[in-house]
Amino acid sequence: YVAGLAVLTDDEADLGAAVVEMGAGSTTIATYSAGRFVHASGFALGGQHITMDLARGLSACIADAERIKTLYGTVLTGGSDARELMSVPAAGDDEIDAPQIVSRATIANIVRHRAEEIFEMVRDRLADSPFAAEPKARVVLSGGASQLTGSVELATRILVPKSDGSTDVKFISSGRLRCTQNAAVNLRNGLDAALKMLEQPQASTASIAAGKLN
Numbered sequence: 001y002v003a004g005l006a007v008l009t010d011d012e013a014d015l016g017a018a019v020v021e022m023g024a025g026s027t028t029i030a031t032y033s034a035g036r037f038v039h040a041s042g043f044a045l046g047g048q049h050i051t052m053d054l055a056r057g058l059s060a061c062i063a064d065a066e067r068i069k070t071l072y073g074t075v076l077t078g079g080s081d082a083r084e085l086m087s088v089p090a091a092g093d094d095e096i097d098a099p100q101i102v103s104r105a106t107i108a109n110i111v112r113h114r115a116e117e118i119f120e121m122v123r124d125r126l127a128d129s130p131f132a133a134e135p136k137a138r139v140v141l142s143g144g145a146s147q148l149t150g151s152v153e154l155a156t157r158i159l160v161p162k163s164d165g166s167t168d169v170k171f172i173s174s175g176r177l178r179c180t181q182n183a184a185v186n187l188r189n190g191l192d193a194a195l196k197m198l199e200q201p202q203a204s205t206a207s208i209a210a211g212k213l214n
Helices: 001-005 010-015 047-058 061-073 104-127 153-157 181-213
Strands: 017-021 027-033 034-045 085-089 101-103 139-141 172-174
Touching: 010 017, 010 139, 017 104, 027 104, 034 104, 047 061, 061 085, 061 104, 085 104, 101 104, 104 153, 139 153, 139 181
Parallel strands: 017 139, 139 172
Antiparallel strands: 017 027, 027 034, 085 101
8 A cells, every 4th residue: 555655646546556566475466546545455475485486496595596586587588598507506505516507598487487476366366356447557566576677578468468369558667666745745644544553552552551550
């Protein structure tokens, strides 16, 4: 919800939009229509799962897998990727183990498989939300995992397929963050509301405790 306040313009929220926040351990979806927040959903898959896939697939430690994802993570493969090789240190503390030599294509395939799963789950959640009834609705990708090279192209192919197999995307962006005056005000109001919600249970607990003492 807060991410939507930060990245959407007033027009996008009025026409209909879905903000897909791709975090480390989860992906959340906030849907807006007629300028209002109308639906939320999510699931426990995110960028950390891509890191773990790389660690397992390359037999690398988690720190090296995260570095590989950050520097070379892509869901696109080119003709030269199979020929571009890189050295990956073996997992564990044994310095005797020789590093593995893997291709960029191998890395891209591991990343793409998990990214496809995430976007397919996003597609299914959007189909069950008010977003499906908005003919001019837009999708905005946000969060660290959305920064993977080619994520917009992959999302375009998976999220909005037409009957002939092609795609017709009104708008899709990756990692966009605005700080217009309206967005700043909306973000501040959203944070204030969230803080008040967190304070209410504490206030109630304090009142009960005071009553028991009296």
